[in-house]
Amino acid sequence: MSDMGPGRRSLRERLLSSGAMAPDWAFAFDAVPRGLFLPEVMWPSAEGERVVVSRTDDLEEWQRWADTDVSIVTQWDDGDHTGLERGELATSSGSMPGVVFDMLRELLVFDGAKVLEIGTGTGWCAALLSARLGETNVVSVEIDEAVAKAAREALDAAGWHPELVVGDGLLGWPDGAPYDRVLVTAGVREVPRAWIDQTRPGGVLVMPWGPIFTGQTALVRLVVNDDGTASGHFVGATRFMHVRSQRGEWPRHRDYLPDGWPADTRESTTSLTASDVLPEDDYAAVDFVLGLLVPDCVHAHGRSPRGTMTMWIYGLGDLSWAAAYFDEETPSASRVYQGGPRSLWNEVETAYRWWTEQGKPGHEQFGLTITTEGHQHPWLGEPSTLVRHIRE
Template identity: 70%
Template sequence: MLTADWEAPLEAAPRRLFLPEVMWPSVEGERVVVSRADDPEEWQRWAETDVPIVTQWDDGDHTGPERGTLASSSSSMPSLVFDMFTELSVVDGAKVLEIGTGTGWCAALLSARLGADNVVSIEVDTTVAESARRALAAAGWNPEVVTGDGLLGWPERAPYDRVLVTAAVQQVPRAWIEQTRPGGVIVLPWGTGYGRQNAVVRLVVGDDGTASGHFSHPTWFMHIRSQRSARVRQSDYIPGDTWPDDTRRSDTGVPAAEVLDESGGTAFGFVAGLLVPECVYTYGRSPQGTLAMWLYGLADRSWAAVFFDEENPSGSRVYQGGPRSLWDEVEVAHRWWAEQGRPGHEEFGLTVTADGRQEVWLGEPGALVPQAVPAIW
């Protein structure tokens, strides 16, 4: 939400000044290509639309107008940016470290609000960082933009009052906490890598070297490069065209709408990532139109496939193989979540202890989510 204190910065640093000539807006999961040279009015329309826009594919190895394989840099949707700024709760004169410069737009907004001398931004990609510097300078803003590993922070300018992270992480690095003043705030997207969904958390740094706070809402930031989820190939788990001989078959009544909710309407995907570790999932429709979900173990060759009967959910078919029964674990996680009253993202919180452990809790610190106790991803 755009609050009054961010209206002037937005007017001084509109997003269009930081977008590339060719970009890929994302709407309902579909990405179109827009070229300012080919259609300046369409480019301008998308620049002013509240959608995320991919600005780089495949870590810069992609060329041409077609979409690449992996989105690796983007401009976040403006409403989400200002939601995170609200969580950041900056005050005049605050010193801010941004992790993930991207296009440079957030660094410009922070500079307009706090003064460029109070803003440091780190970007791992050399090309992206240089493009951001050029865009910032052309727009009249000159915060310090560092090319480097954001997981290390930037101790040269520490301590910071606020840290804003614009790429999701599975593990919060100690450097961010150590470089933030006690009482300072770190706002970041956090998730397990189980699916695409992660959630924004607002951590307050304590005098004892801990950082703790509640999650606020779901989001879908791409992960910091060194913490991306492993990419899997189905052929590594099921090498042939038929089910392996040791396949275990069963039925399930768990509704597809809850376990496959990518809209953020429920928090189950977030919870499943906590209770079903070392696992990723994907979904889609078979050639016959059947909605299907696939789960893959990352520590072994366990797998599961669920084919949902959308008219008769209790008749959905399950196939599993490998040392773990991954779908059974998902069902246990779903049952736990239902027993807790189907809590939303905002009812969960995260604590990073002084020794680096991550503890996810429900309601209040200490009420730990069962299998999240030893979680260090």
């Protein structure tokens, strides 16, 4: 630790004092400087905005960001985008150190545990796992060839040689199975059975999981049972880029309402307010819970031309839609418009009322079971209390 710069030293202290980094991971932090895994040009997150930093132009600034507890985008648009401007979609990154160590802590590793990582990204995490568990116990899978190549070069230069695989991590890596631990560093909406099948009974999987309704995910820790199921609690909210095939296509408004309000639009009112269902906090439990109960839809919000906060909900797979115009002057009677086979607003309102009746439980009170057939069953409190989808 003696040759650590002040920025890295202070990050270390922060991670330890916040409890994100368990003491048994401090040695790995010391052995693996994050800066060795970050590219020449990168886009750290500064108060929600992405700024661009170049090592050649400003080494000090570049190093300051490398030692800061923020996520850093390292690739846009699956590599199609080049240049210094930000691209459309962040497709690879160095995850926030606090989140990386949260995940490593939740993984509950033991000396000599064999780990499969999905989403090599920069390679920093694979190096941390190698430092903690030995490089022969680490396999990491990355879908993007260029990202994997850069990670391999960085790992080689830093002196770590875990097994790196270029391929679709949703298939796991059967050649290295069975694993004691699986760490997924990209968000998933569907947990592939392959990951569970390749893990020993009693083994642990940690991943960011979230329904399509929201960009938010929650970290879940699943333990593999003897009967081949896997189950466990969520351990807190997070936000992650999703695995490639589960990003989800954003629907086009004009496909739902090509000519304004259709003649069969159903009108009603609601007493829910914008702050009930559109929290300012990106990590609020309500967003996650609505997604657990109301499947196969996404939502957006904005202000109408008259300045009214509006929530739009679009069904996926059918053309159901709903719009709630939150009336700040008469909040008990905001107007709702719905169309298509599902009444999506009614589903959201029923879900919200259910959550309120349960005492507004947070992420940690929910859990997830994956059955032997690969079905996903979220639950509240204990695995037998299933959270069921609402369909109206």
